Structure formats: structure tokens, C-alpha cells
Amino acid sequence: MEAIAFTDVSKSYGDVLAVDGLDLSVRAGTTVALLGPNGAGKSTSVNMLLGLLRPTRGRVEVLGRSPDEAVARGEVGAMLQSGELIPELTVRETVDFVRRLYPDPLDLDEILAMADLAGLAKRRAGKLSEGQAQRVRFAMAVAGAPELLLLDEPTAAMDVESRLRFWAGMRDYAARGRTVLFATHYLQEADENSDRVVVIARGGVVADGTAAEIKAGVGGQAVHFTLGRQPAAGLDALPGVTAVGIQAGAATLQTTDADATVAALYRGTSLEVRDLRIAGADLEEAFLTLTRES
Amino acid sequence: MPFGYLRIELLRMLRNKRYIIFVGAFPVIFYMINANLWGTQTIEGGVKADVFLMVSMGAYGALAASMMSTAVPWAQERQSGWLRQLQVTPLPNATIILTKLVSALMLVLPALLLVILAAVLTQGVSLTAGQWAALIPAMWLGTIPFAALGLVIGSLLPVDTAQPVAMLSMFALALLGGLWFPPEVMPATMKEIADVLPSFSYADIGWHLVSGEAVPPSDAVKVVIWAVVLGALAVFGYRRAVTRA
Numbered sequence: 001m002e003a004i005a006f007t008d009v010s011k012s013y014g015d016v017l018a019v020d021g022l023d024l025s026v027r028a029g030t031t032v033a034l035l036g037p038n039g040a041g042k043s044t045s046v047n048m049l050l051g052l053l054r055p056t057r058g059r060v061e062v063l064g065r066s067p068d069e070a071v072a073r074g075e076v077g078a079m080l081q082s083g084e085l086i087p088e089l090t091v092r093e094t095v096d097f098v099r100r101l102y103p104d105p106l107d108l109d110e111i112l113a114m115a116d117l118a119g120l121a122k123r124r125a126g127k128l129s130e131g132q133a134q135r136v137r138f139a140m141a142v143a144g145a146p147e148l149l150l151l152d153e154p155t156a157a158m159d160v161e162s163r164l165r166f167w168a169g170m171r172d173y174a175a176r177g178r179t180v181l182f183a184t185h186y187l188q189e190a191d192e193n194s195d196r197v198v199v200i201a202r203g204g205v206v207a208d209g210t211a212a213e214i215k216a217g218v219g220g221q222a223v224h225f226t227l228g229r230q231p232a233a234g235l236d237a238l239p240g241v242t243a244v245g246i247q248a249g250a251a252t253l254q255t256t257d258a259d260a261t262v263a264a265l266y267r268g269t270s271l272e273v274r275d276l277r278i279a280g281a282d283l284e285e286a287f288l289t290l291t292r293e294s
Numbered sequence: 295m296p297f298g299y300l301r302i303e304l305l306r307m308l309r310n311k312r313y314i315i316f317v318g319a320f321p322v323i324f325y326m327i328n329a330n331l332w333g334t335q336t337i338e339g340g341v342k343a344d345v346f347l348m349v350s351m352g353a354y355g356a357l358a359a360s361m362m363s364t365a366v367p368w369a370q371e372r373q374s375g376w377l378r379q380l381q382v383t384p385l386p387n388a389t390i391i392l393t394k395l396v397s398a399l400m401l402v403l404p405a406l407l408l409v410i411l412a413a414v415l416t417q418g419v420s421l422t423a424g425q426w427a428a429l430i431p432a433m434w435l436g437t438i439p440f441a442a443l444g445l446v447i448g449s450l451l452p453v454d455t456a457q458p459v460a461m462l463s464m465f466a467l468a469l470l471g472g473l474w475f476p477p478e479v480m481p482a483t484m485k486e487i488a489d490v491l492p493s494f495s496y497a498d499i500g501w502h503l504v505s506g507e508a509v510p511p512s513d514a515v516k517v518v519i520w521a522v523v524l525g526a527l528a529v530f531g532y533r534r535a536v537t538r539a
Contacts, residue, residue, distance in 0.1 A: 050382050074384040083375030088306040100298045101383045140379065 001064065003028040003148050003179035004049060009058035010203075011044050018044040020203035022058070026181060026196075028147070031174045033190035033197045034183040037291050041203040042183035043081055046152045049181075050078055063147055070148070074102040077146030079137045081153050087126025091117055094125055095139045102144025114169045115139035130157040138166065142173050149173060151182035155189065167193050187287050201291035214290075221258040223265070226275040227251040238264045245288045254288055296389065303397035307363050317362055317405045321355030322412045324474075329417050337476070339505045345421075346476070348413035349500035352433055354473045355405035357493060358464060360437040363401045364394060364444025365460035369453045372535050381536065391445065391532045398441035399434070406433055421504060429503045436496040436517050440467070442524035449531030467493040492520035 004026040011019040019041040026032050034042050047053040048060050051067035062070040070076050085094055095112065099105035112118045115135045120128070125136065134157055141149060151170070155163045170193065174180045184190055190197045191211040199207040199214065207214050228249045236244045240257035255261040258278050265273055307313050325347055333344030371377045380390060410430070413419040421429065447460050468474055470484060471493025477485060488494040495516040502509045 052378065052381065071382055072384050072386070076382065078382045080375060080378055080382070083379045086302070086306050086371075086376060088309040089302055093302060093305070097298050097302045098383060101296060101385050103384070137379070144383070 001028045002026065002061070003030075003063055004181060005059075005061040006045070006048075007059045007061075009045075009048065009055045009060055011041075011048060011053060012056050018203055019048070019055075022200075022204055024198060024205060024208075026179060028063075028179050029177050030196060031171075031180040031194045032182075033194035034181060034200060035185065035187065035190040035197055035287065036183075036200040037185055040200045040291065042185075042200060043152055044203075045200070046078070046080075046150050046181070046183055049148075049150055050076065074104070074144050075147045076150065077141040077144055077148070078150040079134075079141040079152065079154050081156070083137060085125035085128070085133055085136060088124060090122050090124055091128070091136055091139075092121040094136060095143055098140045099143035102146075104145055105143055106145045111139050111143050114142060114172055116165045116169060131159060131162045134158055135162070135166065135169075138169065142169075147178060149178055149180045151180070153183055153185070155184075155186070163189075199287065199290050206290045214287075221255055222279050223253040223255055223258055223261055224275070224277045224279065225251055225265075225273045227271070228274075230271050234269065238268065243288045252288065296385065296393075299385065299389070299393045300397055300400070303393060304400055307367070307397070307401055313362055317355060317359045317401070318408060321351045321358065321405065321409050324354070325351035325409050325412055326416060329413070333417055338478070339507065341501075341505045342419075344413060344417040345419050345504050346501060348409060348417075348419055349429075349433070349497060349504055350473045350476075352406050352409040352413075353471075353493070353497040353500060354468050355409050356402045356433060356437045357440050357467060357471075357473070357496075359402045359405035360398050360441040361444040361460055361464045363398045364441055365447040365456050366453065368394060368445060368448025369451060369456035372448070373453050377536070387532075387536050390536075391528070394445060395438075395441055395528075398444065399437065402434055402437045402441075406430070425503055425506070429500060432499050432503065432509075433496075436499060439492040439496075439517060439520035439524045442521065442528040445528040446524060446531045449528065449535045467491060470494070471497055473497055490516070492517055492524075495520075 002025045004024070006022045006024045009019055009022045010017065022041070022045065034045065036042050044053060048055055049062055049067055051071055060067055063075050092108070092112070096108055099108060099111065112121055115138050117135055117139055120132060125133065128136065134154065138154065141151065155166055158166060167189070170180065170182070195210070197209065197211050197214055198205055226249060227246060232244065232246050232251065235241065235251065235253060238253065239260040240255040241253050241261055242256060243254040245252040253261055262276070262278070265271070328347050328351070329344040333342065333347065335343045337343055337346055381387070443463065444460060447456050447463065451459055470487050471491050472480065472488055473493060477488050477494065480488060495513040498513045499509050499517070
């Protein structure tokens with residue numbers, strides 16, 4: 001059975017097309033990563049699955065029903081990108097309140113253990129760190145034992161330690177035969193925690209498969225170097241370059257011809273190039289190549 | 295109505311210090327000060343001022359409880375994403391707003407009873423059983439327009455604006471409704487304004503009841519009209535707040 005089915009779905013906000021003819025179906029029981037850069041249409045897609053947004057065109061089905069129906073029946077649980085808790089309520093009160101809204105919820109202690117909250121159960125939500133509050137929101141999402149669990153950028157405010165524990169909790173939940181779809185722009189998270197990676201960019205699917213398949217589908221090499229504060233303009237015009245990524249002063253050029261790119265980098269620009277390194281494509285690079293602005 | 299939702303709504307307000315001070319402590323303190331200053335005087339109709347003041351301060355406490363438990367918390371929940379989190383649970387939208395209204399009404403009761411208790415215990419105010427039986431329900435349910443107004447403010451305005459607007463509305467309703475100063479001392483124009491405000495009609499019902507006089511039907515009609523108008527606006531505002539784009 002299909003847990004999720006998007007059929008030619010588009011969603012626009014005024015002139016901006018956030019989702020453009022999306023076709024995607026997810027079989028029940030799988031864990032899918034929706035991977036894409038900011039603005040790719042991930043949150044819009046998740047919100048349409050929850051009935052919080054209506055598609056401009058096309059059809060969205062959740063567990064064979066309309067999203068509204070699935071939500072009303074308690075078959076869907078979700079962790080949205082933002083959402084504050086009620087500061088005066090304790091963790092236990094908050095989670096217990098939500099679990100009681102569902103027809104057939106998990107046991108409270110089981111939820112608290114899965115979300116790694118057992119030690120925080122009596123703390124007021126107003127006294128939690130951002131990462132702890134996110135764990136409470138995860139607990140709220142799984143509390144009702146939903147068939148389909150949707151997580152929108154679930155680890156955004158977590159530190160490394162919290163992330164590891166969070167994904168352990170998520171896998172624990174998925175292992176019960178539930179369907180999980182999570183949106184992320186962290187490639188490593190998609191790689192390590194899903195059965196299937198769906199890469200979306202500009203509102204549509206650009207790659208779909210296991211992490212290994214996606215890596216294999218993208219050839220080429222990557223040239224890394226330290227750019228520092230020098231301007232990045234013109235890098236995309238160098239020979240062979242298919243995509244440019246700059247992060248914290250480190251530049252990554254995806255290229256079909258590393259020799260030509262490096263030669264032009266030294267001869268054709270006045271940049272001071274340091275720490276030059278050439279590598280084969282990994283998932284990160286595959287991702288950059290797939291999602292680059294055309 | 296899911297009892298659990300009502301329960302957490304009540305719990306969170308009762309744990310909020312600002313709320314407890316404004317709604318629980320202030321009306322009682324104002325009552326004690328005023329009753330001690332001029333409580334033994336007799337006002338027109340032969341009622342002692344400490345009885346009259348019990349209605350005024352009880353009305354103020356009830357007004358504060360109904361507006362402070364609705365406007366700002368509701369605006370915050372909309373803006374902070376708490377409402378969205380509720381919307382992705384099986385909780386129906388209609389239940390959310392209804393629970394808000396019921397919890398506001400539940401919170402009015404202790405605020406009102408505290409002032410009455412202070413009046414009975416410290417000033418020895420006594421009414422007939424029939425008077426109490428009419429006064430308490432009237433002053434309780436008469437807060438529906440204020441709770442609805444709070445929800446309207448919370449649905450239509452962002453937190454930053456809802457906060458001052460709710461405070462100003464509350465103080466204006468209290469002052470112009472004659473809850474702080476008896477309407478008899480108001481200038482003529484203020485009296486005219488008071489006459490159309492729900493807070494004046496609301497308190498006026500109480501003042502008549504403690505005097506042993508018949509309640510003017512116009513007071514009851516005005517409170518009901520305000521309840522219907524503000525209630526409709528609250529539903530409209532709520533629909534707008536939860537509309538799916």
C-alpha cells in the first residue's frame with residue numbers, strides 16, 4: 001500500500017512556484033529522506049501532506065485518504081519545522097496531553113524513553129534548551145503511534161550528541177513497521193537514516209534511489225580549495241565546472257574536467273588559491289550537482 | 295470536549311504569575327482598600343458601599359480573568375506554532391476555540407469568588423440566598439462578551455499588538471464601565487459611553503441584584519447582544535486564523 005502519493009502536484013504562492021508538478025509515492029513501511037536545499041519545496045510538500053496547505057493543482061493522498069481525513073483519524077504524526085511549547089507545562093503533561101488525543105497511542109513511558117526525555121519529564125517546557133524542546137516535539141509526533149510520521153528538518157537546533165540520539169529514536173520508531181518521511185538538507189543524515197533518498201530541487205524530484213545509487217549516478221570530480229574572503233564571481237564560468245558551492249570560505253567546484261578547471265583557476269583568475277584538493281564525487285557533491293540552479 | 299485539553303489550559307494559566315497577580319490579587323487588594331476607605335457609607339438605594347464595591351471589584355476581577363486568559367495567550371499560540379502543532383493532531387478546530395472559551399469561563403469563577411469571599415469575610419457582607427443564587431451565575435456568565443473579545447483580539451492581532459490592545463480594552467472597559475469609580479460621579483459624556491458598554495450593563499445587573507431591585511431588562515439585552523456580536527466576530531477571527539492556504 002502507498003503511504004504517500006503525490007500526483008502531479010503544484011503549489012504556488014502568488015507568482016512563486018514552490019512545488020512544480022511533483023509526482024512521488026512512498027510504500028508503507030519505508031523510511032524516506034526528502035533531501036534538498038532551502039527553498040526546494042520540502043516544507044511545502046510536508047505541509048500539504050498534513051492538510052495545512054492545499055495544492056494549487058494535482059492530488060495528495062495519505063494512506064489512501066485525503067490528508068485532512070488521515071490527520072483526523074490520528075494516522076499521521078508530525079514534527080513541524082517550528083513550534084513552541086507551552087512554557088508553564090511540564091514535558092510529561094505536554095506529551096501526555098497529545099497522546100490522549102489519539103485513539104490508540106503508545107505508552108507514555110515508552111514515548112519518553114524513545115525521545116530520550118525520561119530524565120526531563122518533570123521539567124517545565126519554558127526551562128528546556130532548544131534541542132531538548134525539539135525532542136519533546138518528536139515525542140509529540142510519535143505519541144499517537146501514527147502510521148505515518150513526518151519530520152520537517154527535525155535536527156535543526158540539535159548538537160551532535162542530541163542528533164545521534166534523535167536518529168536512534170527515529171529508527172526505533174521506523175523499526176515498528178511505520179512509514180517515516182523526513183525533510184533535511186543534511187546529506188549525511190539522509191544517507192545514514194533512510195532506505196530511500198528523494199532529492200528535490202526547484203519544486204520537483206531530481207533524483208530518487210538509495211544513497212549509493214545517487215552517488216553512482218553522478219560522475220565527475222570535485223575541486224576543493226580555500227577561497228577565504230575573495231569574491232566567488234566567475235568561478236562558475238571556468239571550463240568544466242557544473243556547480244559551485246561556497247561554505248565558510250571553502251569553495252567546491254563540481255567539474256567534468258578537473259585538469260582544465262584547475263589550470264584555468266591558476267592561469268585565468270587572479271585568485272589566491274590555497275589548500276587545493278581534487279576528489280571523486282561523494283553524496284555531498286552529487287547533491288550539489290543535482291540541485292544546482294540551472 | 296477532550297477533558298485533557300481543558301485541564302492543561304487551566305493549569306498553564308494558574309501557573310502564570312503575572313496572571314495570578316493581575317486577576318487573583320489586584321481585585322481583592324483594590325476591594326480591601328476601597329472598602330476600608332468608604333465601605334461603611336451608604337449609597338443611593340440604601341446599599342452599603344462595601345456591598346456595591348464587591349460587585350464592582352468582582353466584575354473587574356472577572357473581566358480581567360476572561361480577557362487575560364484569552365487575548366495574549368491565544369495570539370502567542372497562533373504565532374509560536376503551538377496551534378499548528380494542535381492542528382496536526384486529531385483535535386478538531388471547533389473544539390480548540392470552544393475549549394478556549396470554556397477554560398476562560400472556568401478561570402472567571404475563582405477570580406469572582408475571591409472578591410466575594412473577601413467581602414464576606416472582612417466586611418461581613420451578607421445577602422439572601424436568593425440574591426447569591428442570582429448574583430453569582432449572572433456575574434459568571436456575563437463575562438462571555440469579554441472572553442469573546444479576548445479571542446477576537448488574539449485571533450486578529452500579532453502578539454506585540456495584542457498585548458497593549460488587550461490591556462487598553464480591559465482598562466477602558468473597567469474605567470468607563472464604572473467598575474473603578476461609580477458611574478454617578480462620571481461626567482455626562484462618560485455616562486453616555488458607559489451606557490453602551492457591555493462592562494457597565496454587566497456590572498449594573500450585579501448592582502441591582504445586591505440592592506434587591508429588579509434588573510433592568512435593557513442591561514440583560516445589551517449583554518446578550520454584545521455576546522452575540524463579539525462571539526460571531528470571534529468565530530470569524532478564528533476561521534481566519536486557521537484557514538488553510
